[in-house]
Amino acid sequence: MQGLAPLWPYLRRQRVPLIWGFIVAALGSIVGTASPYILQLAVTSLQQQGVVAGLLLKYCALIVLLGVVNSVLNFFIRQLIGTISYTVENELRNDLFQQFMRLDQKFYGEHHTGDLMARSTNDLSAVRQMLGPGLTQTFGSGLLVVVAAFWMFSIDLRLALLALTMLPTITISFVIIGRRMRERFGHVQTQFGQISTRAQENFSGIRTIKAYAQEQQEIESFREANEEYRRLNLKYVLLNGLVWPLMSLLIGITLGLILLVGGQAVASGRITLGQFVQFNAYVGLLTWPMIALGWTVSLYQQGVASLQRIKEVLHAAPSIKSPPQPKLPAHWQGVVEMRNVGVRYGDRWIVRNISFTIPAGRSLAIVGATGAGKTTLTNLLGRVRDPSEGVICIDGIDIRELPLDELRRRIAYVAQDTFLFSVPLQENITFGRVDAGEADVERALETSQLVNDLPQFPQGLTTMLGERGVTLSGGQKQRTAIARAVLRDPTILILDDSMSSVDTHTAAEILRHLRDVMQGRTSIIIAQRIATVKDANEIIVLQNGQIAERGTHTQLIRQNGPYAAMYRRELLQSEMEVE
CATH class of the missing domain: 1.20.1560.10 (ABC transporter type 1, transmembrane domain)
Incomplete structure (x- = not known):
């Protein structure tokens, strides 16, 4: 028995x-x-x-x-x-x-x-x-x-x-x-x-x-x-x-x-x-x-x-959970700080000695080669996993001392690999905020530039999507995810290469609208295109799991380091496409 x-x-x-x-x-x-x-x-x-x-x-x-x-x-x-x-x-x-x-x-x-x-x-x-x-x-x-x-x-x-x-x-x-x-x-x-x-x-x-x-x-x-x-x-x-x-x-x-x-x-x-x-x-x-x-x-x-x-x-116990006696900031501002953060898988360090501070309402861009550890860093903020060493703070409080649900409510994350549910388009957009009004939804659609694609959908916002959004293109999926994140009105917005499947013109339009959304909101942007990150308040370049250089777009171009090399390659590629 x-x-x-x-x-x-x-x-x-x-x-x-x-x-x-x-x-x-x-x-x-x-x-x-x-x-x-x-x-x-x-x-x-x-x-x-x-x-x-x-x-x-x-x-x-x-x-x-x-x-x-x-x-x-x-x-x-x-x-x-x-x-x-x-x-x-x-x-x-x-x-x-x-x-x-x-x-x-x-x-x-x-x-x-x-x-x-x-x-x-x-x-x-x-x-x-x-x-x-x-x-x-x-x-x-x-x-x-x-x-x-x-x-x-x-x-x-x-x-x-x-x-x-x-x-x-x-x-x-x-x-x-x-x-x-x-x-x-x-x-x-x-x-x-x-x-x-x-x-x-x-x-x-x-x-x-x-x-x-x-x-x-x-x-x-x-x-x-x-x-x-x-x-x-x-x-x-x-x-x-x-x-x-x-x-x-x-x-x-x-x-x-x-x-x-x-x-x-x-x-x-x-x-x-x-x-x-x-x-x-x-x-x-x-x-x-x-x-x-x-x-x-x-x-x-x-x-x-x-x-x-x-x-x-x-009986399985989650390794990531809320602390028994959680703390909360008096007021959520969105100051993000990483101190000597490192992540290790087995004996291999993915990132190490990562330190930076993002003041409230400012933006940080992270660039680097594929596998440099960019996504790993952003995953740490929402506690998808905890760092192997170092401390991450939001508004001066170690995120491991914050209530997990409240922490994640304050962060909107748009991943490169977007997941959509097999429900109408509108339900996918309002997933993080089911009580959103019509005006808020329209503003999110305008910001993500998904509004331009609505005429293509047979029933507009009520169009039923296939499993994982299979009926949408890669760009439409990413714009749906951006609309979902914008509608959530987060304290911290993370865009993880979220416009990689969007054409250059549409990406520029999205960025133009996002500037209003990012105003007064802490933002972290990961991208392969320099055009996407050049307006960030600070840019860090990851190489071999560590910060190779940091500064504004202008400062990094002057340093003539890895970032400047990436920028020149991108310019050359653009010229070749025009020709």
């Missing part, structure tokens, strides 16, 4: 319907075992009095009535337990999703999306099956076995011992095979997660697949993964297929032994024919509960295996 520990808090909240379920199951067991007794009375009456129509009708009516009552009770227990299982599944799913939202990037970097989806669907379904049919059979079958065993011992001790020695072999066989089934089911679930990941990646990257004409290769890779899934399922089905023939064999052996021993007991006068019929009726009643108990064990084993996978997520 230790494997069910994660479910106890949920089951405790359902204790009232659980108690009622137990009571109804007990009543059902009593009613269910009364029919064989009525049958015994009818057979004894036939032996002693012959065929008496009125008496037979009375016994038939009683058996039918008991059957009706038992059916009603079974209906209610299924309703009660079914409600419990779906309620627990609902609460568990909500808690699982909340935990997904709490976990940080490190967790998602270590787990495949498909595997997490499998835990949220298949594993949850297995837990519900364990609680629904599993609990129903545990209550119903378990109590029926107890009540029927009492009646069987009251008829004949030796015959009852024989039956209750043979019948549990059905359950034991199910348990032994079920243990192997649990192992194989776990392998099946893991492989299903890998297939889901493969499919999800292919759907998301369909443009890339088609651009490189890799459809056949991806089909083959998926076929191999699917073939492995089939192989593991067949191994599971092989064991599952062995169960029922074995059950039939054990039931046949049990009935044969009872007929042999019971027939001798009737012949010797130890029990009457009516009692023997009653006893066999109880054996018939117990056949399915014995199988059901074994099946319940199988459901339990599958449910526990799935519950452990869910537990891994629920």
